[in-house]
Amino acid sequence: MTETRKIEMTVNGVRHQLEIETRVTLADCLRHHLGLTGTHLGCEHGVCGACTILVDGQAARSCLMLAVQADGAAIATVEGLAGDDGTLHPLQQAFHDNHGLQCGFCTPGMLMTLVEFLESNPDPSETEVREALSGNLCRCTGYQGIVAAALDAAQRMRAQAVGLS
Amino acid sequence: MKPPPFHYHDPRSLDQALALLASRDNAKLLAGGQSLMPMLNMRFAQPDDIIDLNRIEELSFVRHTEGGRIEIGAMTRQRELADAAVIHDRCPLMCEALRHVGHRATRNRGTIGGSLCHLDPAAELPVVAMALDATVHVQSRRGARTLAMAEFPAFYMTPAIEPDEIVTKISFEPWPAGHGAAFVEFARRHGDFAVVAVAVLLELGGDGAIHRASVVLGGVGPGPLRCAAVEAAVTGSRGGSAFQEAAATCGEIDAMEDVHASSAYRRHLAEVLTHRALDTAFTRAGGERAS
Numbered sequence: 001m002t003e004t005r006k007i008e009m010t011v012n013g014v015r016h017q018l019e020i021e022t023r024v025t026l027a028d029c030l031r032h033h034l035g036l037t038g039t040h041l042g043c044e045h046g047v048c049g050a051c052t053i054l055v056d057g058q059a060a061r062s063c064l065m066l067a068v069q070a071d072g073a074a075i076a077t078v079e080g081l082a083g084d085d086g087t088l089h090p091l092q093q094a095f096h097d098n099h100g101l102q103c104g105f106c107t108p109g110m111l112m113t114l115v116e117f118l119e120s121n122p123d124p125s126e127t128e129v130r131e132a133l134s135g136n137l138c139r140c141t142g143y144q145g146i147v148a149a150a151l152d153a154a155q156r157m158r159a160q161a162v163g164l165s
Numbered sequence: 166m167k168p169p170p171f172h173y174h175d176p177r178s179l180d181q182a183l184a185l186l187a188s189r190d191n192a193k194l195l196a197g198g199q200s201l202m203p204m205l206n207m208r209f210a211q212p213d214d215i216i217d218l219n220r221i222e223e224l225s226f227v228r229h230t231e232g233g234r235i236e237i238g239a240m241t242r243q244r245e246l247a248d249a250a251v252i253h254d255r256c257p258l259m260c261e262a263l264r265h266v267g268h269r270a271t272r273n274r275g276t277i278g279g280s281l282c283h284l285d286p287a288a289e290l291p292v293v294a295m296a297l298d299a300t301v302h303v304q305s306r307r308g309a310r311t312l313a314m315a316e317f318p319a320f321y322m323t324p325a326i327e328p329d330e331i332v333t334k335i336s337f338e339p340w341p342a343g344h345g346a347a348f349v350e351f352a353r354r355h356g357d358f359a360v361v362a363v364a365v366l367l368e369l370g371g372d373g374a375i376h377r378a379s380v381v382l383g384g385v386g387p388g389p390l391r392c393a394a395v396e397a398a399v400t401g402s403r404g405g406s407a408f409q410e411a412a413a414t415c416g417e418i419d420a421m422e423d424v425h426a427s428s429a430y431r432r433h434l435a436e437v438l439t440h441r442a443l444d445t446a447f448t449r450a451g452g453e454r455a456s
Contacts, residue, residue, distance in 0.1 A: 002170070003170070003171075003172060003173060005173070022171070022172075022173035022215075023167065023168040023169070023170055023171060023173070023205075024167075025167070025168070025202075025206070028167070044203075044206050045202075045203035045206050045207060046199060046202065046203050046271065049268070049270065052270050055273075058244070058273040059269055059270040059273055060270055060273055060274050061199075061270055061271065061274075063202070063206065064198050064199055064202040064203065064271075064274065065198060065202070065274070066168075066173070066198075066202075066217075068173060068175070069175075069198075069217065069219060113269070113270060116269070116270075117269065130355075131355050132269065134268060134354060134355040134356045135267065135268025135269070135270055135271065135356050
């Protein structure tokens, strides 16, 4: 029994049309069907947060959605963060500068979780950052560098916003 | 870990969903997917049909009715609830509890109907619904009916609804302005299911004494546990030592034991957290503690 459906979605601004088995998760669709392997799969049951992406601007676990549920949606993944010329997103730069990653496995989920969080809370306290990241597991860093990077990025993004206005 | 094969349906109306559900023997309703998707990925659940409710717009709403009740559509996402002005203004208990429900990324998808029907013993929203004496509205092709939240849990992780029924909304009468609410829980990590959680609602009379109380524990038994003994013990009191004595009755409850905690530890947590929640709710109600 293989049941497929035709779906259409926008990923990082690029429109994709594909025919996909209905039981395939959105995470596997991104990785296997679209070749976007920046989204990582750790636990595949919603605990580790590594596969976090944005669906219509809201953070979601891509292992807990079916690809067919994203039909018509706008998806953002870690591949879309840096500029076309390779300039890192301020959050990525802050992770680099603050040693916010070691093995890098959890990083895409950390970044996408923080993108949404910093949008709604541009000036968070350390406690708020830790609470926001409580759904993302990192087994290397002990979180210190990640929290420092998030706070640093928030400051950079605020400065950038002031510069633009 | 991949979901087993199934037939996927995404009806656009409740009627279509009810017709599908009535015609399939081994179907599962997919709400926010934050519990069912893990069970599919791990193949704990192997339904023949998945009926996805996410495209049924009529099931997603938060309303304040003319009769003064609050109605929440079953497919209303936890994130939408936390952002809803009427919940913020009239039901601070739910707002406080929602902060403990998973993480932002799971609240963006998870729904109130899904939380209630999954009925995890330590889930926050069933505790809140019980504390509010909410009514659960269910529908099938045979008709609509309502259940009191107190009757909703049949047993462990199983709601008292038939296989062809869908929970469509919950409704409740908000407590009057000025009431005190507190939701307190202990979890190993923020966002985890609670080891023990407690919801408290208090309303004071003109004399400053408590004249109505609702106290419900989560995480101690198969479903939310109403603590009638605590409610009785605090009613008529003005806090202080009465709260300590009331909370001490939690030492009598039949708490479950699992890999996370022993029953003795759960009883201890129930007592401590209930005491804290009573104090907080009383202060929020503007109560002045007796000596």
